[in-house]
Amino acid sequence: xxxxYRCVLLNRVSTCKKLSGLTFRNYKAAPPQWRTPGSYxxxxxxxxxxxTTQPGAMANKADKMSVSCSRCLSSQASTQDGKAGVKxxxxxxxxxxxxxxxxxxxxxxxxxxxxxxxxVSKWQNIESGTSKVxxxxxLQMMYQDPQRWSYTFQTYSCMSRLRTQLxxxxxxxxxxxxxxxxxxxxxxYSDRYIFALNMFELGCINPTEWAVYQDWHSxxxxxxxxxxxxxxxxxxxxxxxxxxxxxxxxxxxEEKGVKLDYLNKLHVQHERWLVEKxxxxxxxxxxxxxxxxxxxxxxxxxxxxxxxxxxTTVCLFIAx
Ligand SMILES: Nc1ncnc2c1ncn2[C@@H]1O[C@H](COP(=O)(O)OP(=O)(O)OP(=O)(O)O)[C@@H](O)[C@H]1O
Ligand SMILES: Nc1nc(=O)c2ncn([C@H]3C[C@H](O)[C@@H](CO)O3)c2[nH]1
Numbered sequence: 001x002x003x004x005y006r007c008v009l010l011n012r013v014s015t016c017k018k019l020s021g022l023t024f025r026n027y028k029a030a031p032p033q034w035r036t037p038g039s040y041x042x043x044x045x046x047x048x049x050x051x052t053t054q055p056g057a058m059a060n061k062a063d064k065m066s067v068s069c070s071r072c073l074s075s076q077a078s079t080q081d082g083k084a085g086v087k088x089x090x091x092x093x094x095x096x097x098x099x100x101x102x103x104x105x106x107x108x109x110x111x112x113x114x115x116x117x118x119x120v121s122k123w124q125n126i127e128s129g130t131s132k133v134x135x136x137x138x139l140q141m142m143y144q145d146p147q148r149w150s151y152t153f154q155t156y157s158c159m160s161r162l163r164t165q166l167x168x169x170x171x172x173x174x175x176x177x178x179x180x181x182x183x184x185x186x187x188x189y190s191d192r193y194i195f196a197l198n199m200f201e202l203g204c205i206n207p208t209e210w211a212v213y214q215d216w217h218s219x220x221x222x223x224x225x226x227x228x229x230x231x232x233x234x235x236x237x238x239x240x241x242x243x244x245x246x247x248x249x250x251x252x253x254e255e256k257g258v259k260l261d262y263l264n265k266l267h268v269q270h271e272r273w274l275v276e277k278x279x280x281x282x283x284x285x286x287x288x289x290x291x292x293x294x295x296x297x298x299x300x301x302x303x304x305x306x307x308x309x310x311x312t313t314v315c316l317f318i319a320x
Contacts, residue, residue, distance in 0.1 A: 008261070020225055023071065032082045038279075043056055051056065051304070052145045067241045085174075085179045085180060086169045086173055086174065086181065086182055086229055087179065087180070087181045087182070087231045087232070087318060088165070088182045088229070088230050089181055089183050089184070089230060089231060089232045089233065089234060089318065090183070090184040090185070090186060090187035090189070090190070090230055090233050090234070091103055091183060091184070091185050091186070091233075091234045091236060092186060092190050092194070092233055092234070092235050092236070092270065092274065093185070093235060093236035093238075093268065093270065093296065094237075094238065094240060094243045094263055094266050094267050094270060095236065095243060095247055095255070095258065095263060096237045096243045096244075096246040096247035096250055096255075097236045097237070097242075097243050097246070098236060098296045098300075098301075099118075099185050099186070099236055100117065100118070100185060101300075101301055102234075102236060102294075102296065102300075102310070103115040103117065103183060103185055103203065105142075105300070105307050105310070105311070106183060106311065107183075107312045109307075110181075110246065110315075111172075112173065112176045112179060112180045112181065113176045113180070113181045113182075113183055114169060114170060114173055114180075114181070114182050114183065115183045115185070116164050116165075116167065116182060116183065116184045116185065117185050118161075118185040118186050119161075119163075119164065120139065122160055123137075123138050123139040123153070123156065123157065123160070124137045124138070124139050124140070124254070126138050126139065126156070126224050126314065127223075138152065138153055138156055139153070139214070140253075140254040141153075143254050143255065143257055143258070144257070145304065146199065146202070146204040147203075147204050148207075150196075150199040150204040150205050151199075151205050151206075151209040151212075151213065154191065154195065154196045154199065154205070154213055155213070157191055157195070158188055158191040158192070158213075158217060158220075160219060161184075161186065161187060161188045161191055162188050162224070164184060165184060165187065165188060165227070165228045165271035166224065166227055166228070167182075169182055169226075179318055181318055183234075184230075187230060187233075188217070188220070188221060188228055189283075190273075190285055191217075192213070192214070192217050193269070193273045193279050193281065194266060194269045194270060194273065195266075196210070196213055196217075197269060197279070198265055198266060198269050202265070210302070214282075218282055220297065221282075221283055221284075229285055230286075230289055231289075231290075232289060232290045232291070232292065232317060233274065233289055233290070233291045233292070234291075234292050234294065234314060234317070235270065235275075235291050235293045235294070236296035237270070237293060237294070237295055237296060237297075238295070238296045239267075239269045239297060240260060240263035240264045240266075241260065242297045243263050243267075244258075244260050244263055247263070274291050274293070275291075275293070290317070292313070292314065292317040294310060294313065294314075
């Protein structure tokens with residue numbers, strides 16, 4: 001069944017449904033508007049059959065994916081900052097788990113979603129203040145000498161994420177009749193509660209730097225308030241060994257020295273923050289954020305059926 005068809009179907013779901021372990025409670029939301037790659041079309045309204053009742057291959061694929069949702073999205077998106085009705089969601093997960101790949105799939109499936117990529121190329125090409133010819137690769141510097149460069153990296157990565165999260169949605173999203181969504185690849189929150197915290201625990205950020213980082217991070221998040229709030233988090237998980245395999249296959253030069261142990265530590269940070277909820281969080285709203293956990297160890301890149309299943313699940317999460 002195509003993503004377009006199933007998203008049309010979603011329009012009629014109003015009672016508690018269970019999909020691959022994901023429970024949805026009563027919701028009435030406008031249907032997400034979908035496109036198939038290459039052709040954009042608006043969805044009409046048709047009766048729905050929940051995906052769990054679909055026989056055959058789809059059900060088997062669903063068995064392969066473990067999906068869980070800690071709480072579903074509130075239908076109230078931001079209304080105070082010119083982003084009325086636009087929901088904001090971040091995709092979180094370990095290095096090379098497949099966030100960009102997943103984001104591209106979402107982007108190509110739905111015209112109402114704007115995916116904002118992590119600004120890696122900016123980190124790789126910081127222009128010198130005096131000469132545009134001279135650039136610095138801060139990502140490489142951080143990996144080569146984490147003790148020296150981690151704090152600098154976190155200031156720059158957090159600033160660039162903040163800039164991304166403050167970007168207004170494009171006019172087409174604001175005028176959308178469906179459920180427009182801005183999807184960020186990582187966020188100012190993972191900057192602090194995954195990476196900066198991890199670097200501090202590893203001793204690559206010293207206690208003074210950590211105190212300074214936390215102070216300005218809190219100030220920025222509090223000052224920008226609802227402008228940097230999220231309505232949901234999509235957490236992609238895979239065993240660190242799988243991430244290592246994908247990281248090596250991708251072959252990003254700066255990541256040559258990344259060890260499995262580092263990915264294990266980042267995995268633990270993600271689990272503490274998003275699953276066990278044992279990370280100390282300093283923002284009340286962030287503590288309440290619904291988290292959709294998706295098992296990204298499935299090789300979904302070349303499997304349209306699995307992609308469809310993911311899209312449907314995200315679509316339901318966002319519609320709630
Ligand atoms: N589900 C998947 N099945 C197989 N290969 C995948 C899958 N998802 C991603 N990959 C591959 O793994 C590599 C890393 O994926 P990707 O760049 O999307 O990860 P990422 O999470 O965005 O990484 P980063 O944390 O560095 O931003 C890529 O080579 C991609 O083609
Ligand atoms: N130290 C550190 N802090 C961050 O906030 C952060 N965000 C991403 N990364 C690394 C992971 C990938 O190699 C690469 C692309 O995601 O950049 C980070 N590294």
